[in-house]
Amino acid sequence: MKIIVCKDYDAVSKKGASIVKDAISMYRKPKLGLATGSTPEGLYRELIAMNQSGELNFEHAETVNLDEYVGIDSSNEQSYHYYMYENLFNHINIRPEHIHIPLAEGDRLDKAVAHYNAELDYVGRRDIQILGMGHNGHIAFIEPSDKLSLRTCVVELTPETIAANSRFFASEDDVPRQAITMGIKDILNTDTLLIMATGEGKAPTVKRLIEGKRLNTHFPASMLHLHTNAILLVDEAAYSLVEDVHE
Ligand code: GLP
Numbered sequence: 231m232k233i234i235v236c237k238d239y240d241a242v243s244k245k246g247a248s249i250v251k252d253a254i255s256m257y258r259k260p261k262l263g264l265a266t267g268s269t270p271e272g273l274y275r276e277l278i279a280m281n282q283s284g285e286l287n288f289e290h291a292e293t294v295n296l297d298e299y300v301g302i303d304s305s306n307e308q309s310y311h312y313y314m315y316e317n318l319f320n321h322i323n324i325r326p327e328h329i330h331i332p333l334a335e336g337d338r339l340d341k342a343v344a345h346y347n348a349e350l351d352y353v354g355r356r357d358i359q360i361l362g363m364g365h366n367g368h369i370a371f372i373e374p375s376d377k378l379s380l381r382t383c384v385v386e387l388t389p390e391t392i393a394a395n396s397r398f399f400a401s402e403d404d405v406p407r408q409a410i411t412m413g414i415k416d417i418l419n420t421d422t423l424l425i426m427a428t429g430e431g432k433a434p435t436v437k438r439l440i441e442g443k444r445l446n447t448h449f450p451a452s453m454l455h456l457h458t459n460a461i462l463l464v465d466e467a468a469y470s471l472v473e474d475v476h477e
Contacts, residue, residue, distance in 0.1 A: 231461070232462070236463065237465065239428045239429070242428050242465050244272075246270070247276030249461065250273070251280060254291070257357060260292070261354070261357050263294050263296065263361075263420055264296070264360055265296050265360045265370070266295070266310045269362040273360065277318065278318065278322055281323060282322075288322045292330070293324065294331075294353050295331040296361070296369075296411060296417070297370040297371040297409055299406040299410075300407075300408035308399055314331060330346075332382065339410070343384060350382065359420035360426065361417065361423060361426070363425065363427055363439070363451050364435075367449035368391060370412050372417075373385055373387065373391060374447070376448075378414050378447050380414055384408055384411075386408055387405070387406070422459050423459065430468070435451070436468045436472060437473075440472050441472065441473070
């Protein structure tokens with residue numbers, strides 16, 4: 231895993247955007263994997279600026295998103311659909327039919343899972359996948375567990391994740407208890423994996439990712455070590471607890 235340490239959140243956002251640009255600008259039909267959360271918001275602002283200045287073209291780009299809450303309407307402001315349109319899609323020249331986000335609104339969750347796996351298979355291997363991490367090492371919505379799914383699945387959110395994500399909802403009770411998420415194999419199906427973490431709150435997670443020497447299903451981010459072109463992009467605060475960088 232290649233590690234890049236930048237000064238602060240803004241520098242991470244700029245560096246992240248330049249890595250994305252390098253990974254996709256040579257392709258007429260780039261394929262991007264996208265993430266939600268606070269971490270990539272600055273990177274998305276940079277991509278919007280690049281698109282609006284003509285530096286980066288999304289006209290033929292295809293995107294897939296990692297995850298979505300179960301039982302939340304896509305027009306709900308807390309949904310990841312809403313987040314993606316607000317933070318990126320409404321401001322760039324992407325075609326709506328090229329946007330793929332899992333959706334689990336109805337009661338047929340098995341259908342939603344099969345449908346998203348089919349969409350992922352249709353898009354195929356991405357050029358780059360952007361990824362954040364939860365404090366407990368969850369990636370997308372793959373929570374610490376004895377078993378991790380390879381493909382898209384529905385998961386129960388852990389109390390830590392419900393508490394961490396409650397900042398976006400009126401109260402913790404409003405946070406959905408389940409989510410639909412790509413599996414580990416889906417996340418790794420990309421030429422470049424760009425993992426981002428910023429702020430001192432993520433420092434223990436970054437330390438565990440870098441210093442952990444074993445795959446551990448109770449720390450899903452450890453699976454990212456399996457990727458041969460993974461870049462960990464962090465700011466100084468998130469990197470502050472790292473002591474041993476030898477793999
Ligand atoms: C959510 C998302 C993850 C994201 C994580 C961290 O749980 N499902 O994809 O990585 O939050 O979010 P943040 O970047 O806000 O710390």
